[in-house]
Amino acid sequence: MHTLVLIRHAKSDWSVPVSDVQRPLTARGRRQAPAVGRWLCQHEVRLDLAVVSPATRASHTWDLIDTAIAEAGGPGAGEVVYDEDAYTFSPRALAGVIAGLPESARTVALVGHNPALEDLVGEFSGDRMRVPTASLAVLSLPRGDSSSGRLLAAGRPADGPLPLPR
Template identity: 35%
Template sequence: MSVNASRRIIVLRHAKADWPEVNDHERPLADRGRHQAPAAGRWLTDSGINPDYVLCSSSVRTRETWKLAAHELPKRARRTVFEDRIYDATAGEIIEVLQETPDEFVDVLLVGHNPGVQNLSEVLAGDGSIRDELAQLRQGGFPTAGIVVLTFEGTWKDVEPGVARLVSYFAPPQD
């Protein structure tokens, strides 16, 4: 694989979480979230996206989201990393994690939290982004179990603000 390959960053916000009497990191998915996460996985499958590398926040709700979404994919990712640094991370901190991705991987799915995932998507989206999708993200926000797909050319070390093109935006029903 050429290091200057076309690559995708698929950003998935965790599905709707419950609010039990636990610390934030340990919050599980709500019933609605357990329906949203498989829908996100089906959207990925229907869109022809099957990530080969997954970076997932270590929180309970992101892990549950990924497990339920992954069950809908035609094949397993080659590697999944549960990363503490994605929890409560800024866009800049997430970019640093993405830059550590081995160049053998082409499609990286990042499962994280707002506001970090929305800020990341907006920061990475350059001038070549599809205007309707970028406008939807900016106006509608990044809903639970929402997905943004960004593409860029280069190595993972090249990930920086404005380098990518936002090409898809998925917002599942929120009821």
């Protein structure tokens, strides 16, 4: 089994006149993102690898998460990769990124974008759910068969305890 932590970037600022890939986080996004890192620490999720979209909002979200993990005394990700292919809104393209992950990476965080993340949660677990900004979905995936995964936790840590799937 492998654990996949899908993380949607925190709230981005649409009022800034920049390209989509350069959009920064809002103040709310900068406040909410660290809660993801604290949640990962509190639940002892040890990441072997973090795959991050190079979009400014995604990379800044990861930086805030990683800083929160360090401040809580937890280990950071064993390796961080900024992957151009993770800057996608297509679940099929994102599934390709996941399929290409090294077998040695047992617990992986992927910081990306919707609608790809919402669609992947549904495809991997059968659970249809919203993935709002600064939220996560933790899935357990059998080796070689991501279509029969199980949703372990999901929600926005900044909003309080995460509801468990039915």
